[in-house]
Amino acid sequence: LTALSPAADDGAVDAPRTARARARVELTARILEVAGRHLATEGAAGLSLRAVARELGMSSSAVYRYVASRDELLTALIIQAYDDLGEAVEAAEAGADRADHLGRWLAASRAVRAWAGRHPQRYALVYGTPVPGYEAPADTIAPATRATAAFASITVDAVAAGALAPPPEAHTDALPPTLEADAAALADQLFPGVPTAVVVQAVVAWTAVFGLVSFELFGQYRNTLHDGDAFFDHTATALGRSVGLRPA
Amino acid sequence: LTALSPAADDGAVDAPRTARARARVELTARILEVAGRHLATEGAAGLSLRAVARELGMSSSAVYRYVASRDELLTALIIQAYDDLGEAVEAAEAGADRADHLGRWLAASRAVRAWAGRHPQRYALVYGTPVPGYEAPADTIAPATRATAAFASITVDAVAAGALAPPPEAHTDALPPTLEADAAALADQLFPGVPTAVVVQAVVAWTAVFGLVSFELFGQYRNTLHDGDAFFDHTATALGRSVGLRPA
DNA sequence: TGTACATCAGTGAACGCGCGTTCACTGATGTAC
DNA sequence: TGTACATCAGTGAACGCGCGTTCACTGATGTAC
Numbered sequence: 195l196t197a198l199s200p201a202a203d204d205g206a207v208d209a210p211r212t213a214r215a216r217a218r219v220e221l222t223a224r225i226l227e228v229a230g231r232h233l234a235t236e237g238a239a240g241l242s243l244r245a246v247a248r249e250l251g252m253s254s255s256a257v258y259r260y261v262a263s264r265d266e267l268l269t270a271l272i273i274q275a276y277d278d279l280g281e282a283v284e285a286a287e288a289g290a291d292r293a294d295h296l297g298r299w300l301a302a303s304r305a306v307r308a309w310a311g312r313h314p315q316r317y318a319l320v321y322g323t324p325v326p327g328y329e330a331p332a333d334t335i336a337p338a339t340r341a342t343a344a345f346a347s348i349t350v351d352a353v354a355a356g357a358l359a360p361p362p363e364a365h366t367d368a369l370p371p372t373l374e375a376d377a378a379a380l381a382d383q384l385f386p387g388v389p390t391a392v393v394v395q396a397v398v399a400w401t402a403v404f405g406l407v408s409f410e411l412f413g414q415y416r417n418t419l420h421d422g423d424a425f426f427d428h429t430a431t432a433l434g435r436s437v438g439l440r441p442a
Numbered sequence: 443l444t445a446l447s448p449a450a451d452d453g454a455v456d457a458p459r460t461a462r463a464r465a466r467v468e469l470t471a472r473i474l475e476v477a478g479r480h481l482a483t484e485g486a487a488g489l490s491l492r493a494v495a496r497e498l499g500m501s502s503s504a505v506y507r508y509v510a511s512r513d514e515l516l517t518a519l520i521i522q523a524y525d526d527l528g529e530a531v532e533a534a535e536a537g538a539d540r541a542d543h544l545g546r547w548l549a550a551s552r553a554v555r556a557w558a559g560r561h562p563q564r565y566a567l568v569y570g571t572p573v574p575g576y577e578a579p580a581d582t583i584a585p586a587t588r589a590t591a592a593f594a595s596i597t598v599d600a601v602a603a604g605a606l607a608p609p610p611e612a613h614t615d616a617l618p619p620t621l622e623a624d625a626a627a628l629a630d631q632l633f634p635g636v637p638t639a640v641v642v643q644a645v646v647a648w649t650a651v652f653g654l655v656s657f658e659l660f661g662q663y664r665n666t667l668h669d670g671d672a673f674f675d676h677t678a679t680a681l682g683r684s685v686g687l688r689p690a
Numbered sequence: 691t692g693t694a695c696a697t698c699a700g701t702g703a704a705c706g707c708g709c710g711t712t713c714a715c716t717g718a719t720g721t722a723c
Numbered sequence: 724t725g726t727a728c729a730t731c732a733g734t735g736a737a738c739g740c741g742c743g744t745t746c747a748c749t750g751a752t753g754t755a756c
Contacts, residue, residue: 245708255734255735324661375668375669398681401653408653421620492742503744698752698753700751701750706743710738718731719731722728723726
């Protein structure tokens with residue numbers, strides 16, 4: 195599905211006419227799928243072109259007809275992971291009552307946690323320790339913001355609807371100038387119409403959600419928190435409230 | 443420094459009498475030190491016994507006189523990292539005015555961030571993606587709580603001093619029963635005298651601090667936040683406030 | 691103080707493993723006339 | 724519709740690399756008498 199061709203594509207991407215072209219599309223997809231499964235079990239460091247080739251019953255060199263290098267395969271998997279997570283968050287968020295901004299926040303947060311639980315290695319791939327020696331190319335930037343954008347839209351909607359709770363006094367303090375500039379730029383890109391102080395708070399809350407998920411997934415709560423569900427729901431709700439989001 | 447002997451130690455650990463014993467202590471320390479440097483540059487996945495041996499000018503097999511396996515070496519490095527971070531947090535926190543609980547929180551938070559910035563790979567080793575195939579043994583549990591305990595003590599002191607700000611109404615809601623139980627157990631261990639709702643809030647705030655550090659370190663804020671210092675200080679302060687901590 | 695034995699450090703070769711990537715080559719599929 | 728040539732998929736061997744760990748062995752250090 196992802197453009198992953200070592201050769202250059204022509205214009206006609208739609209329907210592959212020849213048997214060769216169809217086979218190429220299919221095998222490329224299968225390579226990606228098998229690689230995804232290997233990633234899920236072995237982790238990014240254990241992803242090996244040779245192992246993928248073995249599972250597909252082809253020689254290791256044959257894979258190079260479809261993938262230029264191991265790094266390119268990793269990039270495709272990263273993009274896929276970002277997209278998959280983004281889609282899950284969007285879908286969950288879309289399932290909640292539009293006017294219930296806190297509910298939307300909780301739904302989005304739960305979606306992150308659920309997705310991470312289902313795909314721990316893929317989550318680690320994009321939100322964990324960077325893969326050593328791997329430099330993410332530019333193609334990964336756009337998909338990377340998809341989940342973030344879904345979170346941002348909730349606050350944007352709440353502000354637009356005039357439904358944002360008034361911030362506590364502590365948050366009305368002026369931001370330091372450099373932070374103000376960063377927040378203003380962010381407001382332009384992802385948070386149109388949202389005051390900078392709220393933007394900062396939203397970034398923090400969103401970071402905290404991912405922090406919670408990472409800590410739970412990477413085992414930092416071992417032996418301390420036993421009911422992960424209750425803790426997460428309670429906490430994610432509180433974080434949504436800290437942004438000023440409210441139920442319908 | 444760490445007990446890392448393949449053979450069993452006797453009682454007399456203090457001063458190694460013989461030249462052999464002194465050489466053993468020294469070489470063990472050098473192995474740990476070189477391994478630490480390799481970890482810092484290559485990351486956990488790239489840590490290799492052979493490379494360490496090479497740098498020390500000895501054969502790879504000789505290392506096995508001092509270290510039982512690669513995993514044991516990793517364990518020693520993990521313990522060292524936890525201890526080092528814990529010490530940094532303790533020291534920073536101890537440098538602030540005892541009555542300025544918010545200041546202590548900020549100092550501790552900054553210490554985490556600074557330490558992580560100085561030792562990104564060591565931070566990743568303990569708070570990033572778990573090393574695949576490695577199972578942390580029991581010895582790592584105690585050092586792991588050191589930094590956490592330093593954070594907890596701030597809230598404990600604030601409660602004991604009667605200096606905790608009254609929580610906003612949203613946080614006075616009763617906790618769900620299972621979460622209440624977890625929080626009560628935590629209160630026993632790390633937060634004596636602290637109400638369970640505040641314990642939960644403290645865990646969240648502390649998680650958020652680590653989430654911020656991880657996101658910054660692992661590159662999630664690339665192209666969005668340029669003044670990391672300002673953002674972090676602002677945010678860490680807000681998180682401390684969310685627990686109820688106040689300046690002197 | 692001196693000898694006999696036990697302990698330990700360190701060596702070098704080897705086992706067995708897996709990896710990414712390249713290259714010359716065969717044989718099937720596609721294309722232009 | 725049929726042939727001649729170009730394109731592409733896939734093979735198998737090879738290069739060069741690095742790893743953790745084991746093992747039989749030498750030679751130095753320590754210990755007990």
